[in-house]
Amino acid sequence: MPRATIATTDPESIEIEYETFGSPDDPALLLVNGFTAQLIDWDQELCELLASRGRFVIRFDNRDCGLSTHLDGVGADPMAVQRARSEGREPPSVPYTLSDMANDAVGLLDAVGVDAAHVLGASMGGMIVQTLAIEHPDRCLSVTSVMSTPSFRSGPPAPEALQILLSPPPTERASFIEQSARSAIWRSKRYFDLDVVRERAAAAFDRAFYPEGAPRQLAAMYASDDRIEALTKVEVPFLVIHGRDDTLISPPGGQATVDAVSGASLLLLADMGHDLPAPLWPVIVDAVVSHTEHAGAAA
Numbered sequence: 327m328p329r330a331t332i333a334t335t336d337p338e339s340i341e342i343e344y345e346t347f348g349s350p351d352d353p354a355l356l357l358v359n360g361f362t363a364q365l366i367d368w369d370q371e372l373c374e375l376l377a378s379r380g381r382f383v384i385r386f387d388n389r390d391c392g393l394s395t396h397l398d399g400v401g402a403d404p405m406a407v408q409r410a411r412s413e414g415r416e417p418p419s420v421p422y423t424l425s426d427m428a429n430d431a432v433g434l435l436d437a438v439g440v441d442a443a444h445v446l447g448a449s450m451g452g453m454i455v456q457t458l459a460i461e462h463p464d465r466c467l468s469v470t471s472v473m474s475t476p477s478f479r480s481g482p483p484a485p486e487a488l489q490i491l492l493s494p495p496p497t498e499r500a501s502f503i504e505q506s507a508r509s510a511i512w513r514s515k516r517y518f519d520l521d522v523v524r525e526r527a528a529a530a531f532d533r534a535f536y537p538e539g540a541p542r543q544l545a546a547m548y549a550s551d552d553r554i555e556a557l558t559k560v561e562v563p564f565l566v567i568h569g570r571d572d573t574l575i576s577p578p579g580g581q582a583t584v585d586a587v588s589g590a591s592l593l594l595l596a597d598m599g600h601d602l603p604a605p606l607w608p609v610i611v612d613a614v615v616s617h618t619e620h621a622g623a624a625a
Contacts, residue, residue: 332433344386348377360449390539468621481579517603569598
C-alpha cells in the first residue's frame, strides 16, 4: 500500500498508510475511521461497492493506528482530560486533537492530488469529518457522519459498553481474538456474526496490534471542543446515519448532529448498532451515493 508524508507541527511530519479503489477521474470519497480502527475496518467489498458506483474511494490509517506513524512513548491521560472538561476546568495538554487528525486527512488529499472530496466518517471518524467541515469547508464536497456525535453530552454510551471499549486488550493473539466477542454489546443485534468478528480481530492483530495509541486517540476526542455551535455555521451538505441499536454512541448523538447542521438529513436504521454489517450495505451505499450526487450537482 502507498504511504503519504503529511507535514504537521508536532512531530514535524507523519506517515499515513492509505489505499484507493476505483478511478481517480471519479469524485473522491474519503473514508475516515474510528477509535483504534484500522483501514481494513472499511471492508474491502464495501469499498469496491462504492467504487463501482462511480466513487474514487480512499481509506487510510489514522495516526497512532495501523501502519501509519505511531507516537511511541508520548504520554496522555484521557481520563484527566475528561474530568477537567466535565468540571469546566482547563484540561491538561494532549499530544494532538481532532483538528490535527483532520489536518492529516487534508494532507492526505493533497498527497493524492484531490482538491475537494466527499468525506465519510464513522464514530471518531464522524467527529473528524465534522471537524473537517468546520475548519476546512473548501475541501469538503459533502459530509456523511455515521454513528457519531458532535458532543459527548449527546448520545452517551451505555456504561457496560463503554467499560468494554476502554478495557485494555489482551496482548496474546488468541485471547485478543476471543475477547472480540464482547463487542456484541454494541454491534447490530440482528446481524451479529461471531465468526466474522473473530476473523476481523485476527486480521487486525496480525496487521498492526498497537494498543499504545488508544489513550492518545481518546485524549484527542476528550480534549476537542464541543462542535455543536460551530456546526450551526457549516454550509457543507450533511447526511447523518445512525442505528437504533447503537449502545456506544446512542441515537441522540446522531440527532444532535442533524439539529446543529442546517439542512442535514438523517437516515436512522432500526437494525444497525455501532458497526456496518454487510446486510445493510445496500441501503447505506444507496444513501451515500445519492447524497454525494446531489451535493456534487449543487456544487
